[in-house]
Amino acid sequence: QVQLVQSGAEVKKPEASVKVSCKASGYTFTGYYINWVRQAPGQGLEWMGWINPDSGGTNYAQKFQGRVTMTTDTSISTAYMELSRLRSDDTAMYYCARDESSSWSRYDSWGQGTLVTVSS
C-alpha cells in the first residue's frame, strides 16, 4: 500500500534551517508529484509547493520563494523540504502529500506530519 513516512519533530532557533524528509513506499516514486503543505497550531492548511521526482522540477508558492528548497533522492524514494531563515511563525506541522494526478490535482496519500518548532 502507498505510504509516506516523514522524519521526526525538530526544534530550531530563529534564522536556522530545517530539512524534513518524506520516504515513499508502495508505488513508483517517480510517477507522482510530491506536494508540501503546512499547518500552524490551531490553524488551517497552507500549500507550499510541489516537486516532480521524475524531472526534479519544482513549483513553489511565492510566499516561500527564496526560503524553500524541495529535492528528491530517487535512489531511496525520498523527498525533502528545506526551509531556511526560520521565524517563529514557521512553527507548524509540515506534511508531504502525493498528488494522484497532475491534471486534476488531489492528494490521495499524506505523511504523518513533522512538527517544526521555532523558538529561541
Place this chain on the structure above:
Amino acid sequence: IQLTQSPSSLSASVGDRVTITCRASQGISSYLVWYQQKPGKAPKLLIYAASTLQSGVPSRFSGSGSGTDFTLTISSLQPEDFATYYCQQVNNYPFTFGPGTKVDIK
C-alpha cells in the same frame, strides 16, 4: 484565489444532512477538492474535480458546483464524520485552501 467557507463551524446530530459551502474569489471551473481532517491526523481526500468521490469514501459524501460556488454534502452524518472539512482550489497557483468548517456533535 481566495476561498471562503460557510459556516465556519456547525453542530449537528447523527443522521442529520449537512451542507458546507465553499466560494472562490474567481472562477475555478471544477478544480475544487474537499478534504476531511480529524484532530492530530493528516487530511484525508474525499472529493476531487468538485464532484468525483475518491475511491473508498462512503457514498453519503457528495460534492457539487462549478465556477465560484461549491458544496459538500453529507447525507446522513455518522459519528466518524465529526471533523474539520477543507476545500482547496487547484486551478491557479498558488493552490489555496479554505479556512475550514468544523463539524461537531450537537
